[in-house]
Amino acid sequence: MTKLYSRFVLAIVSCLAMFASCTSNSNDQSKSTAILDTVSLSRKNFALAYQDGQKIVATSIDTMKQISFGGATDPSISPDGNKLAYTVSDSAGNRSVWIADLENKSQLQLHADSKNYYGAVWSEDGIHIVFSVLNEKSIWKVGLIKNDNTSFVIFDGQSNINVSSPTWKSANEIVAHDLKNLYTFNTSGKIIDTKPLKDLIGTNYNIASDNRFFYADKGNKIIFSAYSGNAIPELHGKANAVFSMDVASKAIKQISSPEMNVSNLFVAADDRIFFSAAEKPFRQSRIYVSDLKGDIKTIVDNGTDPTGALK
Template sequence: MKVILILLLSCCTIGLCAQVKSYDYAYEKKKGICVYSIAGKTEVLVTQGHDPCISPDGTKLAYTVYSKNGNRTIGIIDLTTKQKSLLHTNSYNCYGPVWSPDGDYIAYNVFDEQKANWSIAVINIADGLPRVITKKQEQCYSPAWSNDSKSVITQDLDDIFVFDLGGNIINKYKVTDVVKGMGLSSTDRVLLSPEGRKMIYSCDVDEPGYDGPPSAAFVYDVDNKTSVRLSPKGYYATGVWLQGGKVLFTGGKIQSRVSNVYVVGLDGKNLKLLFANCSNISAKTQ
């Protein structure tokens, strides 16, 4: 009986120790990449790196790893065990990982040394095999996912494309029809709302800025072909992230050098400060 009790207690202890930790947000600060738990009201510094993207269930973090020789690759951290691993991307120059909503894939930017162009690759976490899905375009940047995890949205500065995971173009939009600012840069990600009828993005606008035109966040209605500005004038906005019916972005007052994270409704109302002194926000979605 004593042996059975000891075994039961041991199993319970192991279960407690192995309790999966889940966080709600990931972002960059000067000290490194941090994750934040709403329930625990705690911020945890997890690693050095850039482009943090928390997994849909909040248990893992994907990010860009810089090596001492200048190479870039994609790393993953298990937020429960803190174990780190590198994805086999078959490239020494890739960055900006983004999880699919179902947590099965990661899309990222990858440079093709032979063709000297930027492409979008996708890795299936189950088999760890990367494949480029934008071979039909010379350049593509800044991937984002459809809500059903079956397609990737990307852009080449002139057009916005929707690729399926087999590399087929299933939709295409002219940037000049969608973007109401000065055009997209290679770092501007275009997001699709869950029903796929709205596009959320940030771009430079023709307004006075601190050291050039500031950027602003917009939502474009595909059916009505109308845009609503989400970030207020007098603020800059970059790095949009969609969480339900709300948009998160890095921003701040134009004349300030401090970056914060704000949240605003898809109607451009109810702007609120979410986190101070940080950037490159991502949020769990499950």
């Protein structure tokens, strides 16, 4: 499978381009463009989306169908494989979340009443999207919106807590963290649970704002990425790795190889673990998929920031 992915990525055929100029605020005159090139075969959903340098690639599992986006980041493929959420940045440094329909190639900007919002993650049913959003107090919060651009909510909007890297805990719960605590929100935006990270995963794991926590195995496991182990000279610090924690026993095992430095983590609702990582000398990032037991396969020879649709 690795050779098929690599060969297809290197041989993209561009047969259609669609330009979408956008601003993240009506008062901002700076414009950005996301460019969509597509080779499309009907009735084949996309299975994987990832970052390839300066573009996003969405591909079917057999590589017979592919779309690439220039000028976009943070790919997030919908569970049914038909839509892609992504981030567009303008020349002023503003960021906004967009959705592209991968069949009819339409593009829609989600409206979040902010000049800076990014990092979309789909709900399992594909109806809602959560993302990080900077509110009017310049505090990072979690935003929730429907995929038709309605019912936008900012979670815990009145507090001074900065939270990062939201993901779905269940169909009706979202988690995010502030480097010290893991918060659980309901879909109305209320905090319903707070777990100190030092009590949850211990003190041997260092968390950055872009490290994510995913619940898997019907809530019995937490999959997360963190910095741990000894410092590596080539990295000027500790490597980032993927771990699985049993919620009941709090036993933690490492999923990614000790020789890897992980850059991005995504866990699909069917418990497949996608991550990108580079091995020494840490110059080329590959994309891997693993099950909960740690059986890892390479699926893309060169890429970062993977997300997968449901099987």
